[in-house]
Each structure stands twice: as structure tokens, then as C-alpha cells.
Amino acid sequence: MSMQKEASLSVDIFEAALGSEEPIKELFEIAARLIQDGEIGNLSDIDVMLIERFIEYLRGGSSDELDAFQAAVLSFTDSEIGDRLKANKEGQKYYYRWQHFHDLCGMAVENYDPKLAKRFVESRKHGKGLLTLLYQNREGIRHNELSKRLGVSPQYLSKLLREFQEHDLITRERKNKVSIIRLGAAGRAYISENFSFYETAGPVSPGTYKPGNQTAPRNAAMVAERKIEYNKTDTDDISSPK
Numbered sequence: 001m002s003m004q005k006e007a008s009l010s011v012d013i014f015e016a017a018l019g020s021e022e023p024i025k026e027l028f029e030i031a032a033r034l035i036q037d038g039e040i041g042n043l044s045d046i047d048v049m050l051i052e053r054f055i056e057y058l059r060g061g062s063s064d065e066l067d068a069f070q071a072a073v074l075s076f077t078d079s080e081i082g083d084r085l086k087a088n089k090e091g092q093k094y095y096y097r098w099q100h101f102h103d104l105c106g107m108a109v110e111n112y113d114p115k116l117a118k119r120f121v122e123s124r125k126h127g128k129g130l131l132t133l134l135y136q137n138r139e140g141i142r143h144n145e146l147s148k149r150l151g152v153s154p155q156y157l158s159k160l161l162r163e164f165q166e167h168d169l170i171t172r173e174r175k176n177k178v179s180i181i182r183l184g185a186a187g188r189a190y191i192s193e194n195f196s197f198y199e200t201a202g203p204v205s206p207g208t209y210k211p212g213n214q215t216a217p218r219n220a221a222m223v224a225e226r227k228i229e230y231n232k233t234d235t236d237d238i239s240s241p242k
Helices: 004-017 025-034 044-060 063-077 080-087 094-112 114-123 127-136 144-150 153-166 184-193
Strands: 172-176 178-183
Touching: 004 025, 004 044, 025 044, 025 063, 025 127, 044 063, 044 094, 044 127, 044 144, 063 080, 063 094, 080 094, 114 172, 114 184, 127 144, 127 153, 127 172, 127 178, 127 184, 144 153, 144 178, 178 184
Parallel strands: none
Antiparallel strands: 172 178
């Protein structure tokens, strides 16, 4: 493949991952064309984008997006083109990892128990307030800022976050020695289950959320998908082709 054609392919893959209404389906369609043309060696960009999208869905997606990812993977791996990839020695490293996505998506969706999550969140004094603020700040919020907004001490917040992280309701990430908190997969599912509650009122002012308030932030603009920055550290969780 010429350098010009290879560059054009990379652009097509990048645009499919970031601009398509059905990015996973389109990525697998490109993969199918490459396999049919005997260009399995050019699947690496697709592999990177699939990993990127999977991590993005886990961090900020919905159960519907994970379901769609799972369905697209199954449709590909169970197809004739999937069999051709599996039969190719070079292609097996992609086939088995992509097949593994199916199990990971299923685990992420099936492990959520809506009744258990609701009981747990509502049993914690600042449970609803915590998820309210994380819902309002989908890009993530710093530990100290979250402490101020909830009106609790940093020490108490750390304890609360540990409990919520164990239930996959929140995630914590270290960036430049700063802890960034976001909704976890179960937290986003909980929000989805209780969406009407979280769309009933305006933003919560710093330190003003009180347990029992029947208000929560309106997500004024579920901001259009932000441009994803591929983070090599994130992909270390899923082994890369050798």
C-alpha cells in the first residue's frame, strides 16, 4: 500500500471513529474490506480506535452504547469475514482481542443491579449529591472542588468515594498529581434509570446540596461529543498486538 493510500486509510478510520453515528459498525466495515483485500497488516489503526472507543464508552457512555458495541462485535466475529481473520496467523491477534470485547461489554452491562445501586446511593447521606455533581460535570471534577461543592471534608469525601468506586458508581483518575472523579459505568446506568429526577431543576450551588433535596442539575447541554485524545496509558489495560 502506498504512503498516500495508507494516509488516506488512516483518515477514513479516524473519521469513522469520531464522526460516524455508528462508529463501531463502520470500523468493522472498514476492517472487512481490508481483510477481503488481503491487507490484514493495516488493521492496527482500527484496533487502536476500537480500544479507544471501548474505553470511552466505559468512562462516559451508556448501557445502550455498550450493547451496540457488543452487537457489532458479535456480528463481525460470527461472520465469514471473521472466520477468515481467525484463520490468518497474523489476524488471530486481532480476532481474539476483538472477540474479547464482547465479553467485556456483557460484563459491564450485566453486573449492574438497578435496585441494589438505588438502595446504596440513597442510603448514603451525600449519595445523590455526589452523583448529581458528577452528572453535571461529565468531563470530571477535581477532588478538592468536589469536596467544596458537596460541603464535606476532603477526608470524608475520600471515604465516600472509596465506597462508590467499589460499586463502580464513580471512577478516579490521577492526572498531574490531581485526582479527577467521574461517573463510573454503574453510575451512568443509575442516572439513566433515574433520569427524570436528574432533569428536574437547575445546577447545585457550591456547598448547598442537602440530602433530601428533590432537585438536581439539568444537564443544560449534553455537550456534543468532545474530540477524543488517544491516551496510550489507557490502552495498557488491554494488551496490544505483539
